[in-house]
Structure formats: structure tokens, C-alpha cells
Amino acid sequence: MKVFNNLLKKVDFIKTTKMYKFFQEILYSSVIKIFSRFYSDDVDDKLILLSTYGGNAFIDNIKYIFLYLKKNTEYKPIIITSSQNLLKELNAKGYTVINKFSLMTIRLLRKAKFIFTTHGVFDVLPIDFSPDTIFVCTWHGVQNKRNQTSHGPIEYNKFAKLCKLKIVNEDYMDYFVTPSGTQKDKKLIVNYFQISPRKILSTGYPRNDILFNETPKFKTNLRNKYKIDNEIKRIILYAPTFRDNNFTAKFPLSKDELVELNNLLKASKSFLIMKAHMFEKVVNFKDYSNIRRAPQNADIQELLYLTNLLITDYSSVYCDFLLLNRPILFFTYDFKQFMEKGRGFYYNFEKIAPGPLIYTGRELIDAVKNIDEIDKKYKDRRLETRNLFHKYVDGNSTERLLKVLNII
Numbered sequence: 001m002k003v004f005n006n007l008l009k010k011v012d013f014i015k016t017t018k019m020y021k022f023f024q025e026i027l028y029s030s031v032i033k034i035f036s037r038f039y040s041d042d043v044d045d046k047l048i049l050l051s052t053y054g055g056n057a058f059i060d061n062i063k064y065i066f067l068y069l070k071k072n073t074e075y076k077p078i079i080i081t082s083s084q085n086l087l088k089e090l091n092a093k094g095y096t097v098i099n100k101f102s103l104m105t106i107r108l109l110r111k112a113k114f115i116f117t118t119h120g121v122f123d124v125l126p127i128d129f130s131p132d133t134i135f136v137c138t139w140h141g142v143q144n145k146r147n148q149t150s151h152g153p154i155e156y157n158k159f160a161k162l163c164k165l166k167i168v169n170e171d172y173m174d175y176f177v178t179p180s181g182t183q184k185d186k187k188l189i190v191n192y193f194q195i196s197p198r199k200i201l202s203t204g205y206p207r208n209d210i211l212f213n214e215t216p217k218f219k220t221n222l223r224n225k226y227k228i229d230n231e232i233k234r235i236i237l238y239a240p241t242f243r244d245n246n247f248t249a250k251f252p253l254s255k256d257e258l259v260e261l262n263n264l265l266k267a268s269k270s271f272l273i274m275k276a277h278m279f280e281k282v283v284n285f286k287d288y289s290n291i292r293r294a295p296q297n298a299d300i301q302e303l304l305y306l307t308n309l310l311i312t313d314y315s316s317v318y319c320d321f322l323l324l325n326r327p328i329l330f331f332t333y334d335f336k337q338f339m340e341k342g343r344g345f346y347y348n349f350e351k352i353a354p355g356p357l358i359y360t361g362r363e364l365i366d367a368v369k370n371i372d373e374i375d376k377k378y379k380d381r382r383l384e385t386r387n388l389f390h391k392y393v394d395g396n397s398t399e400r401l402l403k404v405l406n407i408i
Contacts, residue, residue, distance in 0.1 A: 036127035055082035061138035141316035181391030204397030212395030241315035253361035265290035328355035
């Protein structure tokens, strides 16, 4: 398994082919399912396994659920990862971590009482799960942009059912977590993921609890972590979405505009951090003193916590940021292209956007200059849109979710 996956990483284009999808979803899953039956499915009530982004990261809801369980409960939370670097890094912190492509992982997945993921069954392995295991998909963003298909992430549903594989969402997923409590949100989830509405838990995202931390030392430690000087009064985060269909996120300012923006940032004691999607590759800003790229593995929630002004485009990151009720600019320089070739939206984006849509570098610089006026203008809109995407506005989502699941 490990050799095959390492080979695929070197030829990523294969992952876009139907042959690869059929292999992964049907053939690979069939082998894993059959092999897993050699292990006992007697569940250990204290064993909880967690994985995110295919095992390639330690971020999002999974990170915060794990940290809460480790600190506050007697459960045995274990992280599953496919990254050797991440495995070493987390082991050094004293966390229990196992390699995704190992026999140990299959054995523990069969024994786990709870499994938490952000994307679904392929965050872990498509084994034959114990009937006593509870599988929770926390997902990784609100239903904002349209998804690429209307039937969920499994393309070969009929083959999966024929082979009696539990890789179709309704078959293996026990619960799906959302921050919203609206009927429209639930309907969107049901239609896309093809799961029963009874499986939807409107508890809020555990990752957002950090945004309500009012401990001064916590903020100071984060500023130090991201090397932000004390003299900086305003932190600006630019967090564009991941784009499909072979076009990528950019920061389309001319060299003169970048110089002007950098001078504006220096004069106002501001600092701009660009956090690209973890799958994006973008230009660096080594020639500009007050503009910097965040580390590729930076925790976006930590950056949001520090942020005074968010610049984004179509990313649902703005929905999390609404919990702080701080100003947002939407740098939608490729709006027409995104609407025509990208996913589009479930909502009227121009109507609900809690900040101005900006199309050029010149407009962006002017907006940063006049952000105090924009902040006042969109305050009510931010609250309206926040209520659309969040049932709860507090720092208790982790506890709320774990209580619903009778873990605490």
C-alpha cells in the first residue's frame, strides 16, 4: 500500500483519471475490506482515531477535537497520518500517531469506538468497520461554494453497492457536523452527501472555539509563533480559496501596486500575511518588508484569531471569521471566470457578502486605506450573514459535539 501511494505522489496526474478512481474506490477498497476481516472487531470503548486531509495534515476540526480529548478526558485519541514528517513532529510533542498505511492502523480502525475525519472514509482506510464503531465526518467548511458533483465524493456508487463496500457516505457515515442550523444548509448537505438528515449535527465547528479565547498570553504566544513584532497594530490576512479547473489563486497586483501597498502597510503599522490553500503554490514576497507568506502548514484558525482585517475571495474562511465580527474585503478579481469555469455558489454571493467585492489592485489599496468606513458600513450585513452560517456564537462547539456523542 505504502509503495503504491508513494509512486502515485510522483505522478499526480494519474489521480485525475477514471482508471485511478475506479482502482481506489472499488478494487483498492475491496482488498482493504477483505483484509481487515482478519482482525477482531471487538470495540475498545476508550479508543478514538482521528485523521484529516487524507492524513496529510494536523489541522481543522480534527486537531481541536484531539487536543480537547487528550487534555480533558481519559480516552485514547490517536492520530492517523500518511506523512512521515508529520508523524515525527507530532510524536515529538508526545502525541500518539500511527502511519496510515500500516497493519496497526487496520487493526485499530477495527477496534475504534469513534472515528473522526474531515473528508470521509479515505482520510483513514476503507476497512470493514465494526458495527459498534461511530464514524463522524466533521467536514471542513460550510456549504458556500457549489460542490463539483451532486452525489458526493464516490463516483462508482453502483459498483460500491454491488461489492458491498461501505464507502458511500450513507453506508459508513454515522454523523456529519455543521455550524449552521438552517433548513437550507441541511438540505444542501443531504442532497450532496446523500445522507439522512437525522445524521446531521448542528453543533458548530470545534476549530472555531479558539476564536473565543480571551487569554492575553495566548495571543502573545501566537504573535511570537508567527514572528509578528509588537509594533504591528493591524494584521491583515489574505486567504484565497482553492480553485478548480486548472486556474490558480493569485495576488494580481503590479509591482508598483505592491510597492504602494507595502508602503501603506508600513505607514499604518500593518502587516499582511498571505495564507494560500494547502494545495496552492504561490509567489513569495521576499522584496516587501510588510508582506509575507504564511508557512504552508500554518493553522488558519490561529491566523484568523490574530487577524484584524480579512481579505479573501470565495473561500468559506470568511464564514469562520464572521464570529469575530471584524471587517472583510472580497478580492474577486476573477469573478466572471470563477462563475463560468469554477463552482459558483449555493447562495447569491453578491447579496450576502459581508464586505465589498473588489476587482483590481487599485481598488484593494483604496479599500485598505478606507477600512474604518467599510467596517461601519458592513457591520449589520456581517451579523446577518453570520446568523445564516452559525447557529451558535460561542466557544463551546467541541464540548457540544462530544456531549451529543456521549463522549463527555
